[in-house]
Amino acid sequence: MLDGWMDVHLANSTRFSFARIGGRFTFFRDDESYVKPKRPLQFVPGHGTHWFKTSGTWFRYRNVEEHAPSPRQVTYISCWGRSQRPVRSFLNTCREQYLKDIAKKTLVYENRDRSWIKARARRTRQLHTIILDKSVKETWLRDIEQFLDPKTRAQYMDTGPPGTGKTSATLAIADRFGTDVYKLNLGAGLQSSELNKLLDEVPERSLLLAEDIDAVTSAQARTSHNENDPSPGNTQPAKTESTTISLSDLLNLMDGVASVEGVLLILTTNHPEKLDAALVRPGRIDQMIELGLTTSEVNHDLFHNFYKQVCESAAENDNFYNVSSLAKEFAGKVPQNEFSPAEVLSLFQENMRAPQAAVDGAEDWMAKIRQGRQK
Ligand SMILES: Nc1ncnc2c1ncn2[C@@H]1O[C@H](COP(=O)(O)OP(=O)(O)OP(=O)(O)O)[C@@H](O)[C@H]1O
Incomplete structure (x- = not known):
């Protein structure tokens, strides 16, 4: 200040x-x-x-x-x-x-040295800029609206490959409800004894975010694997991970948050298949939200949202682009469930003010991404 x-x-x-x-x-x-x-x-x-x-x-x-x-x-x-x-x-x-x-900013706090510090003030992300399948967005929003009632609590798990909007959607939700975000970094030497203290310090009506939680379960799996693996190749010390938090610490955290009114917990993972069943059992997670690769509808809406203003100002200068028909053409070219929204947006960012070039360059862009994946 x-x-x-x-x-x-x-x-x-x-x-x-x-x-x-x-x-x-x-x-x-x-x-x-x-x-x-x-x-x-x-x-x-x-x-x-x-x-x-x-x-x-x-x-x-x-x-x-x-x-x-x-x-x-x-x-x-x-x-x-x-x-x-x-x-x-x-x-x-x-x-x-x-x-x-x-x-007009969302404050993001992060845990460092046993306490929360304000890490950054991010420009607010508005929910309408997060493009999701309408059915996913509606179900999610309807459910999350209940969070406006200060007596409720909610725990969500966002799943999806990298670049599908897990972090951005969380920031948009924080903006929607006017809350700050407390981002819990589960790695980097966080001790289990510190979790309760941190949780106690999260104010009511906040959003607590823990990203990539599969790392916790896999860290634990690695530790037990190392302890039990007598092979000569196993040179990892068995207790390396004991300074980071374990699965049971995470379960305690979730149960702890469940008893605090008005704290919305959002966990994210790129690998839902790796999660322990105890983490996602009903009662612990209220809703699993899958933010997947783009559907045709999402490709269309991403295009429309990105180029709407460009097309409108082009029309003012007598250059006519019909954003709806370009968006339709683009969506027709890109196969469903192959690219993440972040990848699609990278094409638009390369063609910032040139919607027609984005449509024309879609094939080359797809080939480049596919090639990159093979490396
Ligand atoms: N559904 C979406 N709608 C609009 N923008 C999106 C969407 N998904 C991703 N983006 C954009 O792509 C970029 C990366 O998104 P974000 O970091 O939220 O993805 P993520 O799923 O959290 O990725 P990771 O798993 O790698 O952390 C951001 O700039 C974000 O604005």
Whole structure:
């Protein structure tokens, strides 16, 4: 919150600052088309002490690294005089600014060092931009609407190959219900004893997301395999995975979340066939949602959604593209259940403002993807 204000108001006027590559892509436009996206440089105040004046008061801003009890970045803010009032009023201004800035963003928290930290504020993803088969979307939405009732709880499992929208759909749901996302990273040394603490700290009406949960079961399977495998080739230490969480920890987590009202748990996996039956039994998972490869309907809708605006603005300039008939032609060319939405979108991104070229290039694009898979 304070850093946000400083980045905007102070970074360009301090004697020294840090430059970082901005988090957001900016499209620079040349005469004809959009050129490759570039990230802008962002400046933030450097370490040390900076003075600045706002609303008639001089403030001292000190940004230091402290090493005890653990390494962290600490910011001190103070002003001349005996009253705290200017500092409090300044902090309120920063907070108002911050709330305004995040109004159109979804906050994503991640677990690090035994606690949740705000990892990023992502631009909201709206549900209508997630293209799914209508039947899947309707069933899912109807069910998830119940989550609006603060007394309910729900646990979903999104399954599907990479690039079918599991993560994006979760962010869109968070936007739909105005919740923050708590993304639980199950790997990287997370200890089972930390899970309960993390769960306790998830506020009501939040979305808890755990991705790629098949890794948990397979990690455990690997561990037991190693323990029981006396073959000379088995050089893996049997307990390597014991620092990460186990299947029973995951089941405890799910049962724990089930007892917290108003927390929506979404698990994702690319390999539903690898999941332990205990994970997906009724009562633990309320609904399995399959986000599969594209159907004809999805290919059509992806095209329509992507090129609708381009076609409309082309029509204003007397170039006529009929988006509906191009979308139909495209859907007719692409076989069902072979490509992921992310793969289809990669073709459109290569032909950003050229819907006809996307239709004409569909065969070459399919051949390229198929070739890539064979490697
Ligand atoms: N059904 C969809 N509708 C619209 N966009 C989609 C859809 N599926 C994927 N995308 C786009 O494709 C990209 C990858 O999607 P996403 O990360 O959500 O997939 P995923 O299933 O979570 O993949 P992974 O299993 O690799 O994590 C994103 O830019 C997303 O916007």
